[in-house]
Amino acid sequence: MKKLLFAVIALISLQLTAQQDPTSWSTEVKKGSDQEYELITTAVIEPGWHVYSQTTSPENRGPIPTTLSFYEVEEQIELLGINEETGSYREYSPVWEFPVYQFSDAAVFKQKIKVLDTELTYILAEVFFMTCDEERCLRPKGVPLIFKLDPNAAVPPNVADVIETYLDEEKDPILAMAPEVSSFQVKEPQQKEEVQKDQDAKKKNDPEVADQEDKKDRSLWTIFIVAFLSGFAALLTPCVFPMIPLTVSFFTKQSKNRAKAISNAILYGVFIIVIYVLLGTVVTAIFGSESLNQLSTNVYFNVAFFLILVIFAASFLGAFEITLPQSWANKADEKANKGGIVGIFFMALALAIVSFSCTGPIVGSLIVEAASKGGLAPVIGMLGFSLAIALPFALFAIFPGWLNSLPKSGGWLTTVKVVLGFLELALAFKFLSAADLVFQTHYLEREVFLALWIAIFGGLALYLLGKINMPHHGPESSISVGRLFLGLIVLTFTIYMIPGLWGAPLKIISGFPPPLNYAEAPYGVGYTKLEANLELPEGAHLTVHDITAFHDYEQGRAYAQKVNKPILLDFTGWACVNCRKMEERVWSEPAILTMLKTDFVLISLYVDDKNKLPKEQQYRSEVTGKKVRTIGDKWMEFQKKNYQVAAQPLYVIKDKDGNDKGQPIAYTPEADRYEAWLRKGLEK
Known part of the structure; x- marks a missing residue:
């Protein structure tokens, strides 16, 4: 007071x-x-x-x-x-x-x-x-x-x-x-x-400002953690795991004392990291940080990624092995025999080449996924992956007694490789789905995608439970308890997805399948689309959760002025995973859904819409200097020019005349925070 x-x-x-x-x-x-x-x-x-x-x-x-x-x-x-x-x-x-x-x-x-x-x-x-x-x-x-x-x-x-x-x-x-x-x-x-x-x-x-500034950092941390875990998965493959005791024993025997053995093993690990990070740096340098960010919405890249991942999956499942030329490994081995720092570097290079048949598909998948994030993501991804591989060599050199506790090589390594193959195959269809969504061909609608995933994870469950076998497996009379538990978990996940064929939202995997409204039966089997029975405003469509949305800014703004309602501007993309997560996990909350249906005029601008603009509407971008040819190019230009942000989703609250009300907000999985942001915008 x-x-x-x-x-x-x-x-x-x-x-x-x-x-x-x-x-x-x-x-x-x-x-x-x-x-x-x-x-x-x-x-x-x-x-x-x-x-x-x-x-x-x-x-x-x-x-x-x-x-x-x-x-x-x-x-x-x-x-x-x-x-x-x-x-x-x-x-x-x-x-x-x-x-x-x-x-x-x-x-x-x-x-x-x-x-x-x-x-x-x-x-x-x-x-x-x-x-x-x-x-x-x-x-x-x-x-x-x-x-x-x-x-x-x-x-x-x-x-x-x-x-x-x-x-x-x-x-x-x-x-x-x-x-x-x-x-x-x-x-x-x-x-x-x-x-x-x-x-x-x-x-x-200012927590809100800090949160917006740190979103990119959190995204990079997520990539790092996923890559780190992927590195551990690669470590447990038949090509890498047996190399741990062999390499550590080599350093221990060849070094004059324990301190030298430890320093050599640590240097060996550092060189492993350098080799893989260099790979990520090359990818970033070739494509450029801004171009990498556009890969997730590029149809041809998504189709190429799909084919690459299918090949990787077939390799892991035992159809063939992907190897680099043997001459590369021989030359690396020759250099490694020279000793010293140069020799240790080529030992690390030899490991990367020899283990490529196991690590290559994982590295390729990481590069593909990280590339779609743009910026330094490929470098960060390779740092996390290589760190996970390098750590055991250094740790076991420092504590050689731990080698006795390592499990012996055997069939379990092949099991790890097969599991990774099934996961690669499931991930492949995510990229094919992205291409289908961008072109709106409706070949891979939600039901078809879920049917494929149910088949893939069902096959993985049968494999883990010992009901089917792979070509490179020997006869197995029994399975381990750990494999049984993993099989039951995968089987549970498979059963969980089945109701999705009849319209269940499946929030656990939201963002991976096509959205709920991109389906043969978006309202469930036996129910027809409401859009045919409703009189929608000119230019409007029914989107997810039956929200009326405009896909053109001027049409949406004109309607907002007519009904005297504020605008929720939604910069989104057909291939945007986080956009689907927001729509299926956050927008579905009752309080938020009510506001979106009754209090706002929703304008969803798809930045990856590949439909061509009429010739007379095409122009040169003031932001990038490139030609704006498609509808998606137009909305991306609009977003960059007005909000200096290229990532999706991005949400902006405007009044009926198009004036911004409050700060835009990006991907916000916390429903209560997103709801508070909407209410604050309404008050303004």
Whole structure:
């Protein structure tokens, strides 16, 4: 109560008569292409005073955020993107008694526009802001601004009156003090040396911002962990496992003392890591980090991945062995005999070559999966994989007594290899499904995909329970208890998938099969699609969970204006696994589903839609410089240009006129957090 009283006094009572003006504002116009311009607004702030960021919320006793309002914006100009700000940072404020986003010394705002009225020579605007020092605040005020598109343009003398009249008619002055927080972007500040530290503090003190910033890091950690576990799986194959005692014994016998043996074994492990990480680096360098991110939606790459994984699976199941040329292994062995550091490196290379028939399919699958994530994912994947393989060699060299506890090589190694073969085959159909979804051919609908997976995992269960055998297996009279338990787990999973043929959601594997609405019977066997019996708005479709959705932004926005509802903009993709997880696990929650059906107009923009745009609508991208030829290219350009993000899913809440409300949010598997974000957007 004390703080609230202080804020009220600071805003109204104490500063009503203040005559100070510690800020001065100026404008600049930069001409772009055609009728596009960049309007630059700069504030010079006297030492000791602060102006507040657009990110600042006036709720909870907060300072008034800076707002830029344009005169007759809808009739004469079109705002392109968001109003970017430079120079803001987060710092504790003695006046407000909590950290706030603010400017010191200078503030710069940049807004790109397109001029709709070709006769327009100047643009009128007003900046509304608040100024405070360390002890007090001045009364919030508005300053008229003039942006001259033509340097020689004649401006009426009563500009301030014109702007003030317009703003009074268009919006309540109180609302002007609480603008939409979403119409901004904080760029890397240039005015303060301490900004980087303040931006780090912003992440630390703002959980939502920190969460958005860390999503990529968490994704890389996931890739690392999966790759690490895959490395252990490769370790348990017939090509690698027997090499552990042989290699460790070699270092122990050839070294003069135990310390030397340990150092050689550790160096051996390091070289294994170097070899595999180098492979990931080469893949990233060849394709480029941005191109890798597009592999998951490229039809031809997905079909190629499908064929590669089927070949890998056949190899693991015993049809043939994939090996590198024997001459490579012989040359590596010759170099290894020379000893020293060079010899140890070639010993590691020889291991990678000789074990390729077992590790190759796993490495190939990891590269395929990591490549679809883009960036450094292939390098991180190979780091995790190689670390899992290298660790045992170093550990057993340090503790050679552990070798006695290792299980003997035998049929169980072949079992591991066969299990991996079945898993590779199941993963292959995920990539074929992605290609089918992108092209919308409906050859591999949900029922067909599930039938294939049921057959594959059913076969794996029968194999583990000893009912079927592989060509490279000898006769087995009994199975181990561990194999029995694993067989029962796989059998349970197989039975779990069967109801999916009749419309069960199967949330455990959501994201892998095609979505619920991409099926022969999306409402279950015997039920017909509601879309045929409903009068949907023009351009709308029934999507997952019978939510009415638009696939075109302008059509969706026009409908939102007609029914006076906010927009939920959904940047998605047919081949996007996380998008399917969100739809099937999060959107299905009753409270969220109700909001999506009744409170929002859903616009789902598929960035991998391969349908061609008409020739007259194709254009050159301002973001990438590439030709925008397909509908998917158009929506990807829209996403990158307005939100500087290329990953899906991305969700944005807009009002009926298309103005952003709040921060966008990406993949959010926590339903309660996603629901809170939706409700917060509705309130705004």
